[in-house]
Amino acid sequence: MKQTFIRADNSLVEHDVPWDQSVKVMHLPVLPLPGFLDPKFPPDPSAEGIEVSAMDTLTMGLGEGETVREHTSVGIQFQDRMDIWSFVQMLAKIAHGYQVAVHGAFPIEQSPLVPIILGKRWDARNWIGCTEQDPLPSDRQCLHLLQDVPLTGGDGSSASMIRIKLFADYPSPTYALAARLQA
Numbered sequence: 561m562k563q564t565f566i567r568a569d570n571s572l573v574e575h576d577v578p579w580d581q582s583v584k585v586m587h588l589p590v591l592p593l594p595g596f597l598d599p600k601f602p603p604d605p606s607a608e609g610i611e612v613s614a615m616d617t618l619t620m621g622l623g624e625g626e627t628v629r630e631h632t633s634v635g636i637q638f639q640d641r642m643d644i645w646s647f648v649q650m651l652a653k654i655a656h657g658y659q660v661a662v663h664g665a666f667p668i669e670q671s672p673l674v675p676i677i678l679g680k681r682w683d684a685r686n687w688i689g690c691t692e693q694d695p696l697p698s699d700r701q702c703l704h705l706l707q708d709v710p711l712t713g714g715d716g717s718s719a720s721m722i723r724i725k726l727f728a729d730y731p732s733p734t735y736a737l738a739a740r741l742q743a
Contacts, residue, residue: 561577562575562576563577568633573631580621587640589612589616589644593691594736595687596686596741605683648684652677652688656674663708663720673739687738704726706723706725719742
């Protein structure tokens, strides 16, 4: 695997590193609180897209920095492209699938996620985001965590929120998605 190392003088040098000795990274976008949970910015039907407020980068294989030191370097440089919309659609698929697995099939018009998955709806920021309050815990003995949270509005409406924590043994974002809305 080609890796770009940063030398002390800020010069870059590439080395081929065996896969089992290489440093791998996973970028997870940190999203604002979704509109359905944010009283300051409630769902707006004209809102399009998704906002990214930060990126959490998980490193795997870094160890104690052996790979960097072996190449007489002070760091490693990564350049990656990420298709945020595909990532959001993947989260929506996970949440919708979990909702159906736990509660069974329901009328598709109650799901704000299915049209996002199908590319027929673009207001993902209303229904998909991150939550900093009460995040799902890290340091668990599982790869990913999912949680179904029933919500009830003051008007008697209800929703099902699915919370997702990818790579639960790392301090990674907790995603919150509105999986089902009922009036």
